[in-house]
Amino acid sequence: MRTRIARVPRRRLKAEINVVPYIDVMLVLLVIFMVVSPLSPIGSINLPRAEHANTPPAQYLELSVKKTQAQTRYQLALRKEQKRDELGAYQSTNDVLTQLDKQRKSTPQIAVLIAAEPDLRYEEVVQLISTLKKNGIAKIGLATK
Numbered sequence: 001m002r003t004r005i006a007r008v009p010r011r012r013l014k015a016e017i018n019v020v021p022y023i024d025v026m027l028v029l030l031v032i033f034m035v036v037s038p039l040s041p042i043g044s045i046n047l048p049r050a051e052h053a054n055t056p057p058a059q060y061l062e063l064s065v066k067k068t069q070a071q072t073r074y075q076l077a078l079r080k081e082q083k084r085d086e087l088g089a090y091q092s093t094n095d096v097l098t099q100l101d102k103q104r105k106s107t108p109q110i111a112v113l114i115a116a117e118p119d120l121r122y123e124e125v126v127q128l129i130s131t132l133k134k135n136g137i138a139k140i141g142l143a144t145k
Contacts, residue, residue, distance in 0.1 A: 057111045057139075059079070059107065059110060059111075060079055060110060060111040060112065060113050060141075061079070061087075061100065061103060061110055061111070061112045061113070062079050062084070062112075062113050062115060062143075063075070063096065063112055063113065063114050063115065063128075064115045064116075065114060065115070065116040065117065065120060065124070065125065065128065066117055066120075067117060067119065067120050067121075067124075073089060073090070073091065074089070074090045074091075074092075074093070074095075074096045075088075075089045075090070079113075087099060087103075093128065093131055097131070097132075097135055100112070100132075100135070100137065101135075104136070104137070109138070109139065110139070111139035111140070111141060112132060112137055112139065112140050112141070113140075113141045113142070113143055114128065114129070114140065114141070114142050114143065115143035116142075116143075125142075
């Protein structure tokens with residue numbers, strides 16, 4: 001009699017990636033982020049505080065910037081040793097620059113202090129500072145409370 005040798009079927013290797021463990025890990029991470037995200041504070045920014053200058057300059061120009069409904073209004077005043085002399089209200093930056101040029105002819109190194117409303121956009125104040133620096137005003141400060 002002939003003996004039959006039982007053939008063991010060969011196991012073929014699968015060339016697939018098993019993604020089930022990865023999906024499990026991702027679902028756990030998703031649940032963790034969904035639980036933790038409402039607990040984190042949103043939109044709170046801590047701004048630096050400014051110290052007051054020890055001695056303000058004896059003479060400076062105060063430029064008040066106020067926002068009305070549709071436009072920005074500027075008010076320029078000259079401060080000399082606790083006295084305030086109004087120089088006028090202006091509608092545009094160019095009008096302010098011409099008045100500042102007149103004041104700089106008498107005092108070339110005069111400082112400009114910008115007092116802007118709190119609800120004025122930060123971009124407008126930065127653009128004003130940039131414009132003043134381009135026109136040759138070296139000493140610019142910001143009024144703080």
